[in-house]
Amino acid sequence: ETGVTQTPRHLVMGMTNKKSLKCEQHLGHNAMYWYKQSAKKPLELMFVYNFKEQTENNSVPSRFSPECPNSSHLFLHLHTLQPEDSALYLCASSQPSTGTNEQYFGPGTRLTVT
Amino acid sequence: AQSVTQLDSQVPVFEEAPVELRCNYSSSVSVYLFWYVQYPNQGLQLLLKYLSGSTLVKGINGFEAEFNKSQTSFHLRKPSVHISDTAEYFCAVSDQGSNYQLIWGAGTKLIIKP
DSSP states (O other): OOOOEEEEEEEEEEOOOEEEEEEEESOSEEEEEEEEOOTSSSOEEEEEEEEEEEEEOOSTTTTEEEEEEEEEEEEEEEEEEOOOOOEEEEHHHHHHHSSSSOOOOOOOOOEEEE | OOOEEEEOOOEEEEETTTEEEEEEOOOOOOEEEEEEETTSSSSSEEEEOOOSSSSSEEEEOOEEEETTTTEEEEEEEESOOGGGGGGEEEEEETTTTTOOOOEEEEOOOEEOOO
């Protein structure tokens, strides 16, 4: 049990759909992350939230919209996605006060855009 | 800019043989170093970490890594691998004082041959 849960684990959506990915951490951390992991590509950091405030947005297209209502929950709202957005989306959390950036990951959501 | 290089994209090795997965980083300041493992269809799990102190770090599942500051390396080793070690291994680095982020290597797939 990693302490970070993600739902759903698998998602198939059409390009005109709207869906949301959910992440919840039970570790008492204050920073949360969204990563995209595509086949044969390095891990891509998408967004970082610290104490509910977005601190990083790595030039992510606006069809991905993050939401962090509190330090334990993180959402990724998806709309009008493209087939190249098919990937494993990973959520992670960390405790900034440690200063190490050690991150704990959820199991991921496997997204397929048709 | 800081970077992490995992020279081998794949490492095939026979079961019960030793293995070394290489990781080199570029940084002019003190760093924290991590190895993560990703089993098929799962998220990333922390395998071991170097924060300070002894340069030889032991992790889960019999893995260990040695921090070599002069060579800016953090190679991962296991004296005898098992079929269950089949996974992708990621090296990551954090500058002391960096802003929440880990810098990731591209990953090394460990392939265990029976």
